Amino acid sequence: MAERGWLENWVNGIVQPLYEVAPWIVHLVPILWILILIVGSVLILIWAERKVSADIQSRVGPLHHGPYGLFQSIWDALKLLTKEDTIPKQADRLVFCVAPYIVFLPAILAYVVIPVGNGLIAADLNVGLWYLVAVGSIAVLGIIVAGWASNNKWSLLGGMRAAAQLITYEIPMFLSVVVIIMMAGTLSLDQIVRSQSGGSWSLAPPDAPFLNWNCFTLPGMIAAVLYLVAALAEVNRQPFDLPESESELVSGFNTEYSGMRFGIFFVAEFSNTALVSGIAATLFFGGWSSPIVSEGEGFWRIFGDGVLWYFVKITILIYCMMWVKWTLPRVRIDQMLQIAWKGLIPLALINIAIAVAHVAWVGA
Amino acid sequence: MATHGRKAPLHNEEMLINMGPQHPSTHGVLRLVLRLRGEMIESCRCVIGYLHRCHEYISERNGWIRSLPLTDRLDYLSPITCEWAMALAAERLAQVEVPERAEWLRVLSAELYRIASHLVFVGTFGNDLAAVTMFLHTFRERELIMDIFEKLTGQRMTCHYIRVGGVGWDLPAGLDREIRQALDVIESRLREYDDLFTNNRILRARTEGVAEISAERCRAYGASGPVARASGVDFDLRRDAPYGVYDRFDYRVILGNRGDCLDRFTCRMEEMRQSARICRQVLDGLPPGEIRTKLPARFKTPEGVAYGAVEGARGECGYFAIGDGTEAPYRLKIRSGGFSNLHLIEDILVGWKVADVVTILGSIDIVLGDIDR
């Protein structure tokens, strides 16, 4: 830190005295960072979902609030906030109120271990991947609880479907992640990203900018596809949006929700979408590592490793998820279970065998 | 099996659930009372009548000419069907001669609206299966036909085009070219639908072998239209009881063989192509001449009985009328295809899952305005 910019000085001028009074202030920084990340990405995602669907369906989409309707989601949030918040008479009040926050929780918790940029990670846990898998399944719990507490038959059916979905899709998801653990030899997400920027175990030359990503190995490629399919089910997006399934179960688990509680379900869906694509980017597509140059000179510096590439990658992944959503019809509950048990899990097990061979052959 | 009037004891494992009248996938105000065990359907009962508007009685009061525009409100997705059936009943009763050109224009409008109605079916079927893009794509193509009808009749849906003794308006200049272009676009988009939806693996899994209806059951319930034809019942009023000038066109009656949801879907997809063929033949050979027989100011039907039935987009639409020498029919009874088709569902739903309800109901393609009248 030879020379400090004026901004840094200015920030220090405020933070330094605060830090002396309350040392715990440093812990607020990552929390703020995560909240800004989530809220910002959700607001953009809601807009993007509308624009993408409008594109595919030959429509125009939101147009009037801000450039290209970019502020539409803010107005939506304001509208939801001002709506009457109703709780059904027969509902289990406490559980009913808590459920949306349980769905929202994993997104906040999981961002803690995701490396957004080089060193930009709230806490680099050495069991980061275990932690991710563990907190990732909390969201479905919230959906089950919401379906049960609403005391509505449609909601109950939605909740039960969510339970089946949870049990089923956790397995292929984790089995595909296991492959990455085997190849990277670590559970820390930061280490996994670093191993992809010039690792020693891959076929590619170590200085190639992107050929070292996990998705360019055979087991990694299969695992990426399996993970993304399972992730669609994990975040209840089409073709696996069975707990919600608007045309069958009215609105599924959130039938009885209104106002901002409904809004939080909405926010949670999108933040979970951002989360799973963030995990996919980290595990399979090299996280924040750049596909062009790792350490650029001059102008190329901004295209080097860093936050930019993380966001570019999750943008592409989320676009693909939306593209799939607006293309495919929904599967039936038994077919959804069949796809997992008869399709994804056998493929994932075969993939683990391939990964063993890969590690034994290349990683030696 | 369905439990008509039989009180079944309610076990605690069973769930009695009301699907509709407010439900996104019941295509209007249909109510299905389902008994579920888990997600499996044990029995189903249809409750209809939420959209009953006394059309038959109003017609008996208002008279032929003045109740013809009301028929547009019955089957609002293919209004030409009901208009034609009512006009046909009146013409058969009073023995009104319809000019040649009017007959051809009737065929043209009916086939165009058959395409529009089937497009709505394809779209709503996609919407029921959560392929929302299909819904908006088909409505985009339907808009071409709506535009044609706006130019032809002045209204898009409640067109009031077919009148007793002819049609309301002649083709405006340049519209035939526009219709040809629209048909070309629609046919090319139908191939797109095949790629996007018909051949999709998930759609196949959702529809293949689901709710197969046998030809015997179709006949027993009096089902008609694409629902019956998908089950292999070779029955099409256009060919079997020709009305208008349908005997002069070259087209194929589309039949399915298994009678499952996929057959009902693909039958309609193919019927659209056949309808486009008929439309092109009409445009090629449209004869010149009058479009409307001059009727007396107070059009009266003699005493007698007449039945006018046309092949609508959802089956046989028939108007049975008894004339008594006045301006109005003494008694009018409407037979709508959707009514007979809908009641198949009480039988065929049993044993399928909640998610299949919307597939099966969507594949039958009901319009509650037509059923409740």
Place this chain on the structure above:
Amino acid sequence: MAHVPPTRVSDNPIIAFFQYVWSAAYTTAKGLRVTGYNAMRRPRVTVCYPLEQLDISPRTRARHRLLTDEQGEPLCIACGQCQRTCPDHCVVVTRKKVTVTTPEGEEKQVNRPDTFTIDLARCMYCNLCAEACPVNCLHLTREFSYIEGDVRALTIDLDGLLRPEPLSEYELRQRETAQLAPGDGEEG
């Protein structure tokens, strides 16, 4: 026969498994191609309605209008045909006798409407009244947008029928943006 052949899979479960995987991937890719192609397709089909409007067909049947002669007098002879033929009973005409001077200079007693009201809220725009009119005076114009806060205001009287200009400020703004010609019904 139905157009699309049924899905066929092998009897061997292993082969059938990979056939299913392949067909799922292949048909999904085909669907993605269609939606991707549609995402590129320009222009969009929808228009931003209040700001831009599509052309309206000249045959569009909307708000009614009575044609007038050069002096601004309605051509209507108050025969009541429209009232008799209306299925919704929304037309009410009463008659009065007026004396007019013909171009030849002689005075003549003719029937003219004293009151002429049409309840637009009940009307279903079937065009039967316009077709019944023996002097081709009553027309349905292209003016389709008339928004009122009170349903009673939708009952238009003789003044409203003779003066088809938009009544509310909202409609004036609409017409400016739409560049819509004043409603002219179809002849005949």
